Amino acid sequence: MSSEPIERRVSYLGDRLRGRRCQLCGKEYFELRDYCGNCGRKSFGKMEDIDFFYEKGRLELCTLITEPTNKFTKLGSYVYGIVSFHNGKVRVPGRLTDKVIRDDENVDPSSFEGREVVPRFRRRYSVDRSEIIPTISLAFTFADEYYPHLEYRPVKPKKEYDVPGIVGYGVYTSRFRIREGALERAVPFIDEDAITAAVEAGKLALIHSGVDSTLIGKVYVGSESNPYAVKPIASKVAQVLKLGEEDEDVQGVDAVDTEFACKAATSMFKDAASLVSYPRMGVPYAMVIGADNSQAAPRDSPGGELDFFVGFGGCAYIFGKADVIAELEGWYSCTSDTPDFWRRDGEPYPMHGGRFTGDPAYFKHIRKAAKKLMERLRLQPKDISYFVAHQPNVAFPVRIAKELGFKEEQYMPSLQVAKFGNTYSGSSPVGLAAVLDVAKPEERILIVSYGSGAGSDAYSFITTSQIVEKRQRQKMTVRYQAENPFLEYVDYNTYRRLKLGM
């Protein structure tokens, strides 16, 4: 049933919830209408683009769906209803997402009706593995629960910097967790994947940075769990977030996916920073996203040891030279062909070199990159306020931090793996975000990523005074997501089911 043109049109409209408003009478449409039904011919050319992507809606009416249509059966039971925007000017159908409803659970719709909701970008429904993955933003969560409503207000930059750096960032993880021992790991809801996490993280970064999305000239998405072997995540991000100037449904932005295991995103930090420094080509900002629904085989099968550590999430950074919160002081990258972790094309789960991943892989590359960068910048551990390393588990980053001479107060703030699990491409970026959430101005941060295969990128950032000003816009902090009262803990079987997706 899947048809590429239909899929294109539905997702173009539905992912962003695009609409039009008649400038004559104010009537709004969830649809790209060229003229208004009220005003007729005279409204031609008077329809302005609107969308509901960053808006807050209200769940007007709802009911429990216990017998979904064929493509929704993997969701089990769910709540479906009518959502209104702009005080009822526009009403759309919508599904409540992020709810696991048991087969015997009674749901009282009146406890949901009237509440404020925010759109989530999710998978629309199940299709065959060979088909285009359908997405939509007609999925909603309550504004007073895990995901608050965040206003997106592009602001005029106040200050230009000589050196490029981070202008804004966003961390997106799910509301679900699995807890085993001391480790908590983020579990995607069944309609999430690396694509949806990348879009949501990018959205949060735009909100935090206050950067006008049309000024972003390039977007990189690093992932090792792209549900497609061929088709970029970055194109979806560009389209949904309207990156670059939109001209006749095409975005004026370069969008590309990168892959290098867990350093696919961090590798592009320097590229993004370099690009925004290039004069005259009109790329004032570039976005780098790392997003993964980290893959792991079931526990009892080969590669299954990863199943104890994998998480889910996305992290996005916007680089630029205006209103910078952390200047990029320098970098060092190193690479060797070390086969410690891999996934062959067509295989669902990665394989793992067991003990080979430690000394000859993780430690060797991180040590090299960190030492070389510190040498180049003539830094001692005491010159560095925070140390961030790739976090496949708790032991590795702690051991390398100590070895490099860092103290607990330097490496602990970035250590997030025990809260979210290993978010692969998002792992060290989430650690960096946790530091940026709390850092004071004029502090130096050393981040060293690691990607199997293998290589490391070390970066040194120095925070600016604007980090504090922008913080009020960052409600979805790492801590907020780690210590949220609306977290829902699931058992192992549910975790595997949700992770597998719809």
Added chain:
Amino acid sequence: MGNCPVIVAAGRTKFGEHYEKQPERLIEEAWLKASEEVGLERKDLEACYLSDYFLPITNKLGLEEGFLSEFTELHVPMDVARSFSSAFANACNAIQAGKYSLVLVGGIEKMTDRWDKIRDDLMLLEDPWSYYAGCTPEANHELMLRAYIRRYGINGENLEKLNIALAQVSVKNHLNALKNEHAQFQRKITVEQVLEARKAARRPLGLYDFAPISDGATAVILANEEAAKKLTDKSVYVLGSASATDYLSYPAREDLTGFIASRLAVEKALKMAGISLWDIQVLELYDQSTVMEMVSLEDLGFCPRGTAWKIIYESCQDYKGYYRIGEKKLYVNMNGGLKADGNPLGATGGAQIYEVFKQLRGEAGARQVVDDKPLRYGCVLELEGFGTKGHVHILGVKEPR
């Protein structure tokens, strides 16, 4: 109405699961029953109007006109519409225009041949965007019920009564179907069963609140007055026929507690027929759900908005075969409605017209309505989608029997 179209005969199959029958067999059966009544041959037909929603999807027969032509060995004009009412209205227009004097209107659906996917098809037909957001064919009925309860501030004891009234709609329709040999379900049910099914579904409406998925065919033979005279002396006239449309997307509509398409259509149809709403004695409503039967009573104007449940509740406390509205006795869904008679979409409107036709001619057998006044006027309401289109036909006889 000048050159008023006349129904001279009607036929139908039993509705239900006809695993063993091809769609061609079903439509043949309906046609044969209708034509037998008036001794017609296929070659007497000047045109055919066929209705089906899903035949090309469910049975992949190719162009319906082609298989009909092959089957009837006719080469007359044939047209295919979606709902029976659409086909019927087109046929009426042609007769009124003087183009044809004798035509066949047939409806057919074979939903059980695609049992596993038909709910998805139905939902996509109702509104793709609602489908994309996770809607099911049942969900909109439940949302309408919730909107209704909210708008009219129904709570406490009244809410309980409303819920029972809706259950009674289903019980009443099943009761009526006991006397309908063509009905899909000829089985009595109780209010408790309806309520139990809702509880089991954990939803405000349950299995017994919804019409089933059915196979079936219906046929009506339409003529102009002159041709009709030669065929029958029990003519049933199509006095008024009108339709109206509404947005595809239910959430986007202004009023969530009823169907504007029904309201507009009945107004026009009554005007055309030149009668008052209160002249209508027998009424076939499109009860895809019990909620639809309730709101349709209001949409057509039989009771003020927000009150139909009271009429139903009070009438069914001691059900005598009709809804009592003040002094008025309104006979509704005497064939069992879509709930119990069955709902083979493209044929359903034909069964509704069949029922009013039989009632007005006094040929409804065990379920024949005996009103205080002789039966003179009947009305059919057929909806398409979730109220995206509303058709109203007003049928009448000149000399009531």
